[in-house]
Amino acid sequence: MIESVCAYSETWRNAHLGHWLRLALARFDARVMECMAQHPGVPLGLSNLAARGQVSAAHIHITRHLPVEGARLTDLARFASMSKQAMGTLVTQCEAWGMVRRVGDSADGRVKRVVFTETGMAWLAAYKQAVTQAEAELRGAVGDAVATVMALGLEAYSGE
DSSP states (O other): OHHHHHHSOGGGGGSSHHHHHHHHHHHHHHHHHHHHHHOTTSOHHHHHHHHTTOSOHHHHHHHHHOOTTOEEHHHHHHHTTOOHHHHHHHHHHHHHTTSEEEEEETTEEEEEEEEEOHHHHHHHHHHHHHHHHHHHHHHHHHOHHHHHHHHHHHHHHHTO
16 A cells, blocks of 8 residues: 555645645735735734734634624634634733723623724724735736636535
């Protein structure tokens, strides 16, 4: 079995769809962070964190998955497909940056909800614009037809 795998060209390891998806996502996310770092609506502290690469893909999980009305930590972790502990660490960092805060849950006083602060809402608005910009650049690079086919294919593949 080992000989049969080794007998083939080694290019298959870096020439498959998963490899290209990973590289494309890394490029897309890097461009979004670059736009965030330069966005006039992003508070200076967060802009500097984005520019220095301190805001990671993990932190973006909060940006992508926290509903505007807020969510319990357990639900936020589930939305982002993360453990509650890992999400708790991210929320604590984002709290320190002023993006989110924990507030009491009106339905259950024992539970806290994570909500965006005013700073967090400014970050979210800038994130929306940065994603729109990065997507427009992707469409410009590959053409509208290819980008549309990519989006439809990836949506179908993801099961969403």
